[in-house]
Amino acid sequence: MITRCIIRKNAYYDSVFLMRVAKRISGQKGILEAAALMGTEKNKELLSDIGMAGPEISSVRPNDLIIAIRAEDEEPLSAVFENIDHWLNESQGQAGTIPCRTLEEALTHLPHSNLAVISVPGQYASREARKALEHGLNVFLFSDNVSVEDELSLKGFAREKGLIVMGPDCGTAIINGIGVGFSNAVRRGPIGVIGSSGTGIQEFTTLVHHFGSGISHAIGTGSRDLSDAIGGITFLSSIEVLDSDRETRVIALLSKPPGPLALQNLIHRIIQCRKPIVTCFLGPKQDPDDANLRYRKARTLDDAASLAVQIATNNPSPRLEDRSFKFQELINRERIHKSPEQKYIRGIFAGGTFCYQAQQILQDAGIMVHSNLPLEGNSKLRSPLLSVEHTLIDMGSDEFTSGRPHPMIDAGLRYERILAEAKDPQVSILLLDFILGLNASPDPAGELLPAIAEARGQTRKQGGSLSVIASVCGTENDPQNIQRQVKALEEAGVVVFSSSAKAARFCGFLVTGCPEESSVR
Amino acid sequence: MSDKLKDLLQNGPIAINIGIFDFAETLKIQGVEVIHLNWSPPAGGDPELIELLDQLL
Amino acid sequence: MNDIKQKIDMANAEAVKRINEADPVLVDIAPAGEVIPGLKDRMVLHSGPPVTWPNMCGAQRGAMIGAVLFENWAGSVDEASRLLENGIIRFEPNHHHQAVGPMAGTISPSMPVWVVENRTFGNRAFCRQVEGRQQFGDYSDSALEGLRQWRDIWALSLRKGLLGMGGLELRPIIAKALTMGDELHNRPVAASSLFANGLVGPMLEAGVEKGHLLSTINYITKHELLFLGLSMAAGKASVDPAAGIEYSAVVIAMARNGTEFGIRVSGLGEEWFTASSPRINGLYFPGYTEKDAGADMGDSAITETAGWGGLVLAGATGILSLVGGTPEEALAYSKEMRQITVTMSSSYRMPVFGFQGAPLGIDMRKVVQTGITPIIDTAIAHRNPGYSIIGAGLVRAPMECFKKALLRFGQKYGVK
Numbered sequence: 001m002i003t004r005c006i007i008r009k010n011a012y013y014d015s016v017f018l019m020r021v022a023k024r025i026s027g028q029k030g031i032l033e034a035a036a037l038m039g040t041e042k043n044k045e046l047l048s049d050i051g052m053a054g055p056e057i058s059s060v061r062p063n064d065l066i067i068a069i070r071a072e073d074e075e076p077l078s079a080v081f082e083n084i085d086h087w088l089n090e091s092q093g094q095a096g097t098i099p100c101r102t103l104e105e106a107l108t109h110l111p112h113s114n115l116a117v118i119s120v121p122g123q124y125a126s127r128e129a130r131k132a133l134e135h136g137l138n139v140f141l142f143s144d145n146v147s148v149e150d151e152l153s154l155k156g157f158a159r160e161k162g163l164i165v166m167g168p169d170c171g172t173a174i175i176n177g178i179g180v181g182f183s184n185a186v187r188r189g190p191i192g193v194i195g196s197s198g199t200g201i202q203e204f205t206t207l208v209h210h211f212g213s214g215i216s217h218a219i220g221t222g223s224r225d226l227s228d229a230i231g232g233i234t235f236l237s238s239i240e241v242l243d244s245d246r247e248t249r250v251i252a253l254l255s256k257p258p259g260p261l262a263l264q265n266l267i268h269r270i271i272q273c274r275k276p277i278v279t280c281f282l283g284p285k286q287d288p289d290d291a292n293l294r295y296r297k298a299r300t301l302d303d304a305a306s307l308a309v310q311i312a313t314n315n316p317s318p319r320l321e322d323r324s325f326k327f328q329e330l331i332n333r334e335r336i337h338k339s340p341e342q343k344y345i346r347g348i349f350a351g352g353t354f355c356y357q358a359q360q361i362l363q364d365a366g367i368m369v370h371s372n373l374p375l376e377g378n379s380k381l382r383s384p385l386l387s388v389e390h391t392l393i394d395m396g397s398d399e400f401t402s403g404r405p406h407p408m409i410d411a412g413l414r415y416e417r418i419l420a421e422a423k424d425p426q427v428s429i430l431l432l433d434f435i436l437g438l439n440a441s442p443d444p445a446g447e448l449l450p451a452i453a454e455a456r457g458q459t460r461k462q463g464g465s466l467s468v469i470a471s472v473c474g475t476e477n478d479p480q481n482i483q484r485q486v487k488a489l490e491e492a493g494v495v496v497f498s499s500s501a502k503a504a505r506f507c508g509f510l511v512t513g514c515p516e517e518s519s520v521r
Numbered sequence: 522m523s524d525k526l527k528d529l530l531q532n533g534p535i536a537i538n539i540g541i542f543d544f545a546e547t548l549k550i551q552g553v554e555v556i557h558l559n560w561s562p563p564a565g566g567d568p569e570l571i572e573l574l575d576q577l578l
Numbered sequence: 579m580n581d582i583k584q585k586i587d588m589a590n591a592e593a594v595k596r597i598n599e600a601d602p603v604l605v606d607i608a609p610a611g612e613v614i615p616g617l618k619d620r621m622v623l624h625s626g627p628p629v630t631w632p633n634m635c636g637a638q639r640g641a642m643i644g645a646v647l648f649e650n651w652a653g654s655v656d657e658a659s660r661l662l663e664n665g666i667i668r669f670e671p672n673h674h675h676q677a678v679g680p681m682a683g684t685i686s687p688s689m690p691v692w693v694v695e696n697r698t699f700g701n702r703a704f705c706r707q708v709e710g711r712q713q714f715g716d717y718s719d720s721a722l723e724g725l726r727q728w729r730d731i732w733a734l735s736l737r738k739g740l741l742g743m744g745g746l747e748l749r750p751i752i753a754k755a756l757t758m759g760d761e762l763h764n765r766p767v768a769a770s771s772l773f774a775n776g777l778v779g780p781m782l783e784a785g786v787e788k789g790h791l792l793s794t795i796n797y798i799t800k801h802e803l804l805f806l807g808l809s810m811a812a813g814k815a816s817v818d819p820a821a822g823i824e825y826s827a828v829v830i831a832m833a834r835n836g837t838e839f840g841i842r843v844s845g846l847g848e849e850w851f852t853a854s855s856p857r858i859n860g861l862y863f864p865g866y867t868e869k870d871a872g873a874d875m876g877d878s879a880i881t882e883t884a885g886w887g888g889l890v891l892a893g894a895t896g897i898l899s900l901v902g903g904t905p906e907e908a909l910a911y912s913k914e915m916r917q918i919t920v921t922m923s924s925s926y927r928m929p930v931f932g933f934q935g936a937p938l939g940i941d942m943r944k945v946v947q948t949g950i951t952p953i954i955d956t957a958i959a960h961r962n963p964g965y966s967i968i969g970a971g972l973v974r975a976p977m978e979c980f981k982k983a984l985l986r987f988g989q990k991y992g993v994k
Contacts, residue, residue, distance in 0.1 A: 017899040019861035035864030050865035106556045114529045119540030176533035438547040573988045578943040
């Protein structure tokens with residue numbers, strides 16, 4: 001052990017500053033104790049108390065700096081003393097800032113804010129949303145598990161204040177070309193869209209983009225907005241603002257079928273709207289439209305996008321070119337090598353609307369399925385973990401996502417499920433969706449390819465052949481790049497379609513037999 | 522209709538993000554002015570205190 | 579906005595208005611027993627909420643023993659302990675007597691205290707002398723010698739000068755010091771110096787005897803923490819008129835006795851809401867480490883209550899090291915404090931904030947809501963009796979105090 005000190009004459013330093021210097025020196029390897037202080041009588045006593053004394057210390061004056069160090073041996077001690085200016089001059093700590101913790105504080109920094117994006121856990125979401133509304137902010141409410149009462153009260157309050165609440169459970173919006181939440185890089189254009197589901201909006205906007213047109217604004221409303229309990233408050237405000245928006249020429253409304261009261265409100269508003277309106281209310285087949293209908297109805301998201309583009313651009317129905325192969329060939333190719341017991345479709349979805357729309361398409365084709373979120377007429381799975389016969393699962397529903405990341409962000413949940421499905425020898429077709437865009441997984445296809453390969457191998461081992469049918473929702477401008485995603489999937493033997501509706505329809509054909517080629521678009 | 526809603530559509534979002542950090546980041550990379558709040562549950566998540574706060578603050 | 583929220587906001591506005599209007603003036607330096615209401619013979623006041631002898635922390639016990647010896651109520655440490663233990667010497671919190679004291683905070687009758695009058699409201703507050711030994715629990719004779727010199731020489735000389743000049747306004751000194759790198763709690767260097775400047779002339783003029791004069795000048799010009807006693811008394815005098823405003827959620831006292839941390843809230847009368855005294859995140863003098871440290875102690879958090887101390891760290895360039903070393907960190911603390919306060923001071927401004935006012939009026943609702951508790955600058959005492967100061971650091975007021983206060987607030991004002 002070795003003790004030594006350095007004296008610097010007339011070198012004033014603040015005492016607290018010196019304490020921090022001493023603390024940092026003490027933290028060095030081989031240093032047992034370090035003191036850095038001014039040479040006051042009191043400080044000299046302190047030093048002698050810890051056995052650091054001597055003639056050189058007793059002669060220092062109050063304006064002199066003392067650095068005294070006790071070390072294990074010479075090396076660490078001289079390392080510090082040879083570089084004493086380093087210890088005295090080094091900038092202390094990291095430049096850290098404590099970020100805003102309250103809305104009020106944030107508003108002092110950004111007083112012109114017009115939107116609060118809220119994604120806190122459901123039980124806290126209402127109060128944060130209300131506070132934002134009180135401060136005159138529009139609200140994008142991603143959080144789910146918000147009660148109907150709270151939703152109604154928030155939307156009522158927003159309406160009073162002339163604001164809008166997108167959500168709860170709102171995943172997507174595109175405002176003036178800016179994507180909020182899960183959204184794709186789509187062209188700007190004349191079509192405004194209001195939708196109750198995030199993936200519905202994503203599919204619609206990307207299809208409009210692929211059809212060569214673009215989006216003015218896309219407004220999410222949350223899944224319950226057109227229920228009778230809420231009465232379509234956000235839909236109505238959105239129609240109003242899009243009706244007066246200069247860029248918007250056509251307005252598309254996407255939702256599950258509205259409640260009867262909400263539908264009345266909606267129709268009342270549609271009648272006043274100066275712009276053409278296209279609706280797509282996904283659900284079971286309904287009565288034929290009456291002749292006085294003031295809006296154009298589409299059965300699927302593809303039809304809605306196509307219809308909207310047609311009206312907005314005055315062009316005949318746009319058509320998306322899929323792969324150049326012949327459908328029949330493709331069906332034949334997928335059907336060979338099947339074992340006799342392979343019968344069923346298993347749809348493992350990241351997007352809830354894709355799961356729902358696929359059920360509708362299969363139901364229209366006469367195929368009843370089981371689901372954790374069944375379409376009217378389909379049966380509810382007894383356990384969401386266990387598929388039976390034809391099963392379509394929304395892996396983004398609460399029972400899967402509480403405490404786990406959503407499958408659009410992390411493929412883990414779907415990965416396991418795909419492997420589980422492949423172990424069932426009756427499974428013939430795997431139907432998947434891949435959703436690109438902001439905030440989605442950086443490589444949705446890549447994350448699942450190993451599971452797809454393993455599942456196909458498993459089926460081969462069981463003497464069959466697994467068809468994997470997929471759609472990719474996205475554009476060439478998305479961070480994940482749709483071409484690369486499609487290519488990776490096709491190289492792995494996946495049959496990829498440009499829309500979820502097409503993928504579902506193709507699955508139907510695989511099950512029911514040869515389609516009329518003309519009915520496939 | 523309020524100017525605030527029109528303003529949102531005409532000028533695009535100026536946002537305060539409360540919750541998922543990535544939502545703020547993806548707005549930022551699109552050139553949006555955004556502040557991310559370092560949010561934590563009020564009153565440490567104590568329901569009784571939260572209810573009180575709702576009435577008092 | 580509902581009725582009760584409105585009432586609270588109005589009551590809070592009234593509370594901070596009163597604090598803003600305060601005009602603290604040093605009017606006297608007098609023996610505590612002569613000026614502090616209810617301080618009787620054989621009684622010692624202490625810092626923090628009420629505490630019993632068995633629960634009292636080591637440093638405060640040491641300081642109590644020191645005070646008893648200083649008053650000559652006992653001839654030995656053992657005897658002093660016995661008198662305290664048996665209740666023959668009574669002790670009560672400073673805050674119950676319009677007083678505050680640093681660290682252990684002990685005030686005994688013959689100890690001269692700063693007497694600060696709030697000229698706007700006419701109330702008075704008292705604080706004892708700040709030193710580095712007895713108030714930390716050191717009861718050695720050399721520690722007590724400092725108290726004797728204060729009693730017999732320094733306080734008398736200062737009093738003579740002060741009375742001759744007719745009192746000293748503290749608001750200008752505080753306002754200047756805040757622009758000179760002080761935060762008036764751990765760092766009152768500039769204020770101490772300004773104070774000394776102000777007193778030397780009047781002491782000369784009042785004819786203080788030369789030996790005493792030199793000794794006193796030597797004391798006040800070398801004692802960098804001198805003004806802490808004054809900023810504490812000024813803080814107490816400024817905040818007290820904001821007490822007892824129905825519906826106000828403004829914190830009007832934060833005090834610690836080394837065992838418990840307690841707060842009082844304007845609209846909740848005299849009740850203390852307490853939690854265990856927190857540990858301090860600190861820097862230590864040579865020979866000491868956090869293992870030696872006692873828990874947080876002292877009435878000095880009255881400076882934060884009044885809107886100085888930790889709340890104005892951003893401007894306290896002199897103690898940047900205490901907060902980690904960078905201006906950004908210090909700035910962040912003050913910005914954070916603005917999120918739990920009612921308003922900004924109109925009297926005390928911070929150059930680094932473009933001369934915006936210091937954060938003022940801690941609203942206990944906002945503390946619970948945000949999870950941000952007040953940040954307090956503090957010194958560190960030893961866990962055992964008999965030691966001087968061993969370090970300095972930062973501490974957060976415990977959330978539990980604020981939660982308890984909020985619950986009581988709900989009960990008192992009939993909110994379910």
